Amino acid sequence: MKAAALSALENEMMVMGESVFKFEEEFAQYCGTKHAVSTGSGTAALSITLQALSIGHGNEVITTPFSFIATANSIVHAGAEPIFADVEDSEMNLSPSKTRAKIGSKTRALMPVHLYGHPSRIDEFHDMAAESGLSLIEDACQAHGAEFKGRKVGSIGDAGCFSFYPAKNMTVGGDGGMITTNNEELADAARSIRDCGRDKNNKYYHGRIGFTSRLNTVNAAIGRIQLKRLEAWNEARRWISERYRRELEGVRDVVLPPQEASFEKAVYHLFVIRTNLRDRVKKRLADDGIETGIHYPRPIHLQTPYRQKYGYAEGAFPLSESLANEVLSLPMYPTLAEDEVVRVCEALKKFLVA
Ligand SMILES: Cc1ncc(COP(=O)(O)O)c(C=O)c1O
CATH class of the missing domain: 3.90.1150.10 (Aspartate Aminotransferase, domain 1)
Structure with a gap:
């Protein structure tokens, strides 16, 4: 990690250096998704995903009250309302039946959490979201590498969001996050939102109100080594x-x-x-x-x-x-x-x- 960090520092741009794109490619490959977009934190990954899906003011997102607070904060940051449904007693994860009961006319997305690294019942949420025309965002911030029916979590919903906070199963030597998705439009929107809302090929033309929430190059270089382990x-x-x-x-x-x-x-x-x-x-x-x-x-x-x-x-x-x-x-x-x-x-x- 030290050698990778030093090499990135000496040879690459400090932000948006080569290691960032390599880490994204390798993380996408690991999760089995077409795209991965790195961010400054897991909270940012969740919030940027919502915004990339145009979920915000006037919209509701259903999630669990038994998670780290950032899960719900990300919904508030996006301008939407978090609606809670209780957990399934035997599992500690969001209950699919209680979630279904909370779906209403303002609901735009479901956000189950794979708490403690245990997969939530993601196929039931997947079907529920498909039936009701909702987006499904997996909060996989505690579940790097967990699997459900042979697929890595983060590759089943419209997007998966990961945190690299140092206590997680893998880190980047500081804060960081990642969005995984098979949806190219979502990935492009997320890439722009994390980078000040920039247009793809025009540095000072901004199609969106974005954030400065990029993963630093040195952190990406460390993340590449951690991912191997x-x-x-x-x-x-x-x-x-x-x-x-x-x-x-x-x-x-x-x-x-x-x-x-x-x-x-x-x-x-x-x-x-x-x-x-x-x-x-x-x-x-x-x-x-x-x-x-x-x-x-x-x-x-x-x-x-x-x-x-x-x-x-x-x-x-x-x-x-x-x-x-x-x-x-x-x-x-x-x-x-x-x-x-x-x-x-x-x-x-x-x-x-x-
Ligand atoms: C379930 C869950 N969601 C979201 C987050 C937010 O991630 P971060 O701390 O990288 O913003 C965390 C971890 O901190 C988490 O455990």
């Missing part, structure tokens, strides 16, 4: 998750993450258990020197700007609200060693079984 890292995450499952199967008060179906491949961006004793377990593990996370302690509709703007209160999405009180992310990264996994599980069991 992604499959091996994902396999390591999957192995670690299996090891966790073996250790924690049947432990009282622990609900393990949903098992993948035979036609799914999850990439375990996070390994998230559920327990009613979450806060106590978290503290006990911290006392044992084990850091855990909570993704996420407050669902989006109960975050201050959403309460203020839309008047949401507790009880609006009960399943998401109970998840927020129960989820606990155990240590998960590709180089986590087997004895470390065992140590985490021993500490958990010591507390829960005692």
Whole structure:
């Protein structure tokens, strides 16, 4: 990564250098799409996709309240209204049936999230979108490389959006994002919007109100190296998750993450258990020197700007609200060693079984 970054710095333009286009080409090839358009972040990828589809003021986009806040923010940034539907209890992902119930005359798009790297029921959303004439945007910001029925996520909807924030399954050594799509018109519009709304071949002619949201060349050069490692890292995450499952199967008060179906491949961006004793377990593990996370302690509709703007209160999405009180992310990264996994599980069991 260091050598690639240095070479890009010495030999290429700092923005829109050769590495950016190579990274886009390689990422598209990896996902199995015709196009990939890099952006400054995952949030920008989502918002630019909406804008490239002319979704904005007066339009509604249905998504989950149980995600990182950026999912919904991207809809607001585009000028549209986020409409929430609750999750499917057993999966933690957006519920297709609850989504269908929210489709109305202003709905323009569905935005399911492949939360924690577990594919959402994307074929049901695909059919729903097709039947109702809606766009389908996959928030794949946590799911680089996950698969559904043999296809990579991000290649099934009208577009997929990825984040390269350093905690993700792959990064670019800083912030960055990517839009994947088979739709050439959408890709061209997104390329223009991320680059100040520029016309394709006329630098100072602008057909759109765009943003400065390009991926820097040095970051793209780092991303190209990371992409080569992604499959091996994902396999390591999957192995670690299996090891966790073996250790924690049947432990009282622990609900393990949903098992993948035979036609799914999850990439375990996070390994998230559920327990009613979450806060106590978290503290006990911290006392044992084990850091855990909570993704996420407050669902989006109960975050201050959403309460203020839309008047949401507790009880609006009960399943998401109970998840927020129960989820606990155990240590998960590709180089986590087997004895470390065992140590985490021993500490958990010591507390829960005692
Ligand atoms: C599900 C989800 N959506 C959107 C984003 C936004 O990505 P970024 O932080 O790159 O803007 C993230 C990650 O941060 C995410 O986890």
